[in-house]
Amino acid sequence: KVTKNITVLPGDGIGPEIVAQAQKVLQAVSEKYGVNFEFTEGLIGAAAIDATGDALPADTVTACQQADAVLLGAVGDPKFDNDPNAKVRPEQGLLAIRKALGLFTNIRPIRTFNALLDQAPIKPERLEGADFVIYRELTGGIYFGAKGKEGEDKAYDHCVYERSEIERIAHLAFKAATQRRNKLTLVDKANVLETSRLWRKVVQEMSADYPSVEVDYLFVDNAAMQVILNPKQFDVVLTENMFGDIISDEASIISGSLGMLPSASVGTGSSLFEPIHGSYPQAAGKNIANPMATILSVAMMLDHLELFDAAEDVRKAVDFALDEGFATEDVNKAAPQSTTAVGDFIAAQI
Amino acid sequence: KVTKNITVLPGDGIGPEIVAQAQKVLQAVSEKYGVNFEFTEGLIGAAAIDATGDALPADTVTACQQADAVLLGAVGDPKFDNDPNAKVRPEQGLLAIRKALGLFTNIRPIRTFNALLDQAPIKPERLEGADFVIYRELTGGIYFGAKGKEGEDKAYDHCVYERSEIERIAHLAFKAATQRRNKLTLVDKANVLETSRLWRKVVQEMSADYPSVEVDYLFVDNAAMQVILNPKQFDVVLTENMFGDIISDEASIISGSLGMLPSASVGTGSSLFEPIHGSYPQAAGKNIANPMATILSVAMMLDHLELFDAAEDVRKAVDFALDEGFATEDVNKAAPQSTTAVGDFIAAQI
Numbered sequence: 001k002v003t004k005n006i007t008v009l010p011g012d013g014i015g016p017e018i019v020a021q022a023q024k025v026l027q028a029v030s031e032k033y034g035v036n037f038e039f040t041e042g043l044i045g046a047a048a049i050d051a052t053g054d055a056l057p058a059d060t061v062t063a064c065q066q067a068d069a070v071l072l073g074a075v076g077d078p079k080f081d082n083d084p085n086a087k088v089r090p091e092q093g094l095l096a097i098r099k100a101l102g103l104f105t106n107i108r109p110i111r112t113f114n115a116l117l118d119q120a121p122i123k124p125e126r127l128e129g130a131d132f133v134i135y136r137e138l139t140g141g142i143y144f145g146a147k148g149k150e151g152e153d154k155a156y157d158h159c160v161y162e163r164s165e166i167e168r169i170a171h172l173a174f175k176a177a178t179q180r181r182n183k184l185t186l187v188d189k190a191n192v193l194e195t196s197r198l199w200r201k202v203v204q205e206m207s208a209d210y211p212s213v214e215v216d217y218l219f220v221d222n223a224a225m226q227v228i229l230n231p232k233q234f235d236v237v238l239t240e241n242m243f244g245d246i247i248s249d250e251a252s253i254i255s256g257s258l259g260m261l262p263s264a265s266v267g268t269g270s271s272l273f274e275p276i277h278g279s280y281p282q283a284a285g286k287n288i289a290n291p292m293a294t295i296l297s298v299a300m301m302l303d304h305l306e307l308f309d310a311a312e313d314v315r316k317a318v319d320f321a322l323d324e325g326f327a328t329e330d331v332n333k334a335a336p337q338s339t340t341a342v343g344d345f346i347a348a349q350i
Numbered sequence: 351k352v353t354k355n356i357t358v359l360p361g362d363g364i365g366p367e368i369v370a371q372a373q374k375v376l377q378a379v380s381e382k383y384g385v386n387f388e389f390t391e392g393l394i395g396a397a398a399i400d401a402t403g404d405a406l407p408a409d410t411v412t413a414c415q416q417a418d419a420v421l422l423g424a425v426g427d428p429k430f431d432n433d434p435n436a437k438v439r440p441e442q443g444l445l446a447i448r449k450a451l452g453l454f455t456n457i458r459p460i461r462t463f464n465a466l467l468d469q470a471p472i473k474p475e476r477l478e479g480a481d482f483v484i485y486r487e488l489t490g491g492i493y494f495g496a497k498g499k500e501g502e503d504k505a506y507d508h509c510v511y512e513r514s515e516i517e518r519i520a521h522l523a524f525k526a527a528t529q530r531r532n533k534l535t536l537v538d539k540a541n542v543l544e545t546s547r548l549w550r551k552v553v554q555e556m557s558a559d560y561p562s563v564e565v566d567y568l569f570v571d572n573a574a575m576q577v578i579l580n581p582k583q584f585d586v587v588l589t590e591n592m593f594g595d596i597i598s599d600e601a602s603i604i605s606g607s608l609g610m611l612p613s614a615s616v617g618t619g620s621s622l623f624e625p626i627h628g629s630y631p632q633a634a635g636k637n638i639a640n641p642m643a644t645i646l647s648v649a650m651m652l653d654h655l656e657l658f659d660a661a662e663d664v665r666k667a668v669d670f671a672l673d674e675g676f677a678t679e680d681v682n683k684a685a686p687q688s689t690t691a692v693g694d695f696i697a698a699q700i
């Protein structure tokens with residue numbers, strides 16, 4: 001029996017609850033496909049700070065490095081957000097694990113779900129058929145440049161990019177485009193930022209190697225409109241770290257709920273899979289959070305582990321649950337199911 | 351007869367066409383209210399580069415400094431966008447005039463228009479009654495920090511903020527909130543950026559001086575969702591330069607057309623009024639661009655010149671045109687009017 005080592009980082013807020021559902025689904029996959037999933041839990045975020053003082057303890061990093069894949073819940077706790085003087089914060093754990101694993105590409109597929117079309121704030125005719133994927137750079141830019149204060153009253157954050165950082169993610173994005181609809185859109189602010197001009201230049205040069213791919217350039221302010229006005233125009237969207245953060249959360253509106261969107265982060269070492277939503281502290285412990293984004297992240301993980309049929313099963317099970325209206329309150333206001341009930345239901349379909 | 355000196359910077363693309371309509375409206379105001387508007391034209395953007403090699407010639411700056419107000423069309427030309435090596439670019443003119451006039455606050459009111467509710471991509475029930483104003487910092491942050499290249503393959507943009515830069519715009523935003531619905535939302539990325547933490551700290555401290563104002567903090571990725579999911583929650587939105595650029599363009603979706611949104615930039619010297627849309631080069635010279643955003647910018651200018659009744663007249667004239675469906679194709683696809691016809695129609699209502 002094949003064994004896959006999965007390091008699980010439940011994290012904060014609703015993290016533990018949703019990750020538990022995803023593990024149920026992996027368990028079901030294990031039984032059906034005869035794969036053995038070995039789970040190792042690690043601490044990250046506020047949970048890690050509370051337990052160890054550190055947002056990413058060293059043994060969490062080691063466990064992730066040794067894993068075949070990492071499954072993350074969510075990180076973040078409001079008790080740190082309004083304290084501009086806090087010395088450690090949960091998000092440092094998230095940024096540190098991205099850096100430690102060399103996860104330079106965050107892949108965020110955006111699609112519509114028939115069962116959710118009517119509840120999206122956008123008119124269904126604008127959305128139907130929208131299907132694109134965001135390639136967000138994840139270990140560079142203003143997130144990781146020098147930052148600090150000069151005295152009490154001045155602060156700085158440096159955005160830096162090197163050609164090699166752009167090339168490695170752009171290659172992945174171009175390749176993805178060749179396997180999809182052959183369109184790549186670079187989102188930048190090349191009319192203002194020097195880093196954006198480097199992005200544009202590198203992508204322009206690389207496009208010669210991918211002659212089948214049509215390349216488009218959009219300023220980020222315009223992109224923030226186009227994502228809502230005409231989402232069907234996109235196939236692969238490539239962008240730097242900060243713009244990717246903003247545009248991908250915004251794009252979640254297309255799906256009808258932030259609770260539906262998975263992501264995969266890949267790079268030089270182990271890959272990491274996590275929902276794009278946050279720790280949703282208001283819902284923590286209430287058994288109401290939507291586990292589907294995490295379960296769909298597990299589907300991306302199964303693809304990554306080359307368990308393609310299992311991945312397909314998971315996606316179909318989620319679609320079935322949606323079609324049956326068997327979903328949490330963000331998706332089915334009228335007759336909501338609990339987090340655990342949705343997890344059980346989906347696992348039972350596998 | 352009172353004279354007001356208005357420096358007019360038509361700029362690029364549709365700039366000249368829409369500015370001409372706004373001037374017609376000012377002419378009508380002049381006749382009704384016995385004010386004399388003295389117009390001086392200046393070059394900026396690609397138009398200025400083509401004529402002088404410089405995106406903001408010195409005499410444009412002088413003319414703006416001596417004016418009672420500045421009316422700007424739009425700046426930008428695609429021939430520069432895909433040339434990462436261009437030495438001068440139109441946008442430098444725009445950034446330079448903002449800096450030269452000390453325009454540290456860009457005010458962007460976001461509202462719905464009954465005549466456009468049905469054509470917005472968002473369902474009308476989400477939108478009806480949305481009415482907020484974005485205070486975007488305009489002369490600091492990553493737009494104006496050190497930027498450049500180290501060798502051929504590395505680029506940087508520095509984001510820097512000082513307390514005094516935050517305080518001066520925040521005071522304006524807090525004051526605006528006290529004159530509106532007493533709510534201020536700071537949009538930042540304080541979980542990652544040092545500059546954002548300074549913004550949050552300063553705004554937190556200042557809130558003690560504005561006890562009637564309820565202060566809210568939103569991470570920019572979340573804000574990018576909330577603007578579409580629940581725009582009615584906002585009253586005054588305060589944010590730094592880059593985030594303000596993205597969020598305000600996105601928010602234009604609420605109005606149903608980017609062609610409807612005016613802005614005022616204020617600071618230490620002359621104030622500047624411009625539509626938030628760009629130079630829309632595809633439409634240039636075709637007499638199809640919507641002049642309403644520029645005309646509504648003129649209304650903001652009239653308020654600034656303390657010609658409050660005239661400002662009200664202009665707004666009512668625009669509303670009337672909308673109610674009659676007398677509008678360009680972005681607003682009235684079925685029976686569009688030309689740019690000049692809309693300008694004439696609105697001027698005639700004054």
Ligand SMILES: CC(C)[C@H](C(=O)O)[C@@H](O)C(=O)O
Nearest residue numbers: 075076091094245541542571
């Ligand atoms: C929590 C935060 C640091 C993180 C980010 O900005 O990258 C989150 O918003 C995300 O998108 O994964």
Ligand SMILES: CC(C)[C@H](C(=O)O)[C@@H](O)C(=O)O
Nearest residue numbers: 191192221425426441444595
């Ligand atoms: C043209 C560009 C430099 C400008 C900006 O980013 O400020 C524009 O998008 C705006 O919002 O006025």
